[in-house]
Amino acid sequence: MSDYIIRGMAADQQVRFVAATTRDLVEHARQIHQTSPVATAALGRLLTGGAMMGCMSKNDSDLITIQIRCNGPIGGLIVTSDARANVKGYVYHPGVMLPPSKAGKLYVGGALGSGVLTVIKDLGLKEPYTGQTNLVTGEIAEDLTYYFASSEQIPTSVALGVLMNKNNTVRQAGGFMIQMMPFASEETISTLEERLGRFTSVTKHLDSGQSPEEMMEELFEGLGMTIEEKIPTKFYCNCSKERVSRAVISIGKKELAKMVEEGEPIEVNCHFCNSHYNFTVDELEEMLKKAGAKPAVRL
C-alpha cells in the first residue's frame, strides 16, 4: 500500500495543510465500479478530497460524507471517509462517456453539469453538521474550494488530480488542501498565492517522482513547515452480510413476506464496494421473523 496523506502546519502555524497520493485507491475504485475514464477522474478526485477532509477531522470517530447531485450525465457521486482516511464512494452512472474538454482533458465539469454539493459531518452529536453549496465548475477541486469559503468561511486552496494511462488504468492520483488561519499575514497569503499560481498540477508533480512531502516543501520553501502525521489511506467499505440483512429487514414486513412467498433467493449489492450478498429463502424467512418481532420495550 503506497497511498498516504500527510498533515501539517507551515509559516508559524498560519497555514495548515494536507497532501495526498492516492493512485492505488482510485485504481481500486475504478476496478470495482468499472468506471469510464471521465467517471474515474470524477470519483478519484472526490475520493481524494474526501480522504483528506477525513484526516482534517477533530475526533477519531468523525465521519464525513460528500454528496454531489447534478444534472450532468454522471448523475451524482457519494464519498464517505473516516478520520483514519478509510474512504469509499461511487458514482450514479459509471459508464458515462464524453468528448474531452477544450484543453484536451477529461471533461469532469461536463460530466457533472450543474448541481449541489453537500458535506455531512457526523461528529457523534445528535444532529450531523450539514453544509451545502452550488457547484461552481463541476471540476470538484473548485467546488470544494467554494464550499470551504462559503460554508465554513475558511480560505482554502484545493488541488485534486487523476492521471490515466493509455489503457485507462490510473497512473497517478493525489491532491492537497491548504488552509489559511484567520491570523495569517498578508505577506504569507500573497507569497502562497503567487506560488500556487505557478504550481502546475499535482499529477505532474507526482508523475515526475515527487512525494506529497516534496510537493509541500516546494510550496512552503523558506516558510518553515512541519509534518504532524503521515496517515495511510485506502478504499475501505465496512459492509457485511449482517449490515446488509439489517437494511433488507428495514424495508418492512410486507415486502419481506412477498419475497418469501416468491420462494427465490435474492442478491443485494453494496453500492459503495459492489460486493454481492445472497440470501436464501430460509434466511429471508428468518429475517421476516425479525422484522415481525415487536421492538423491545424501553424502560
Ligand SMILES: [Zn+2]
Ligand atoms: Zn460495501
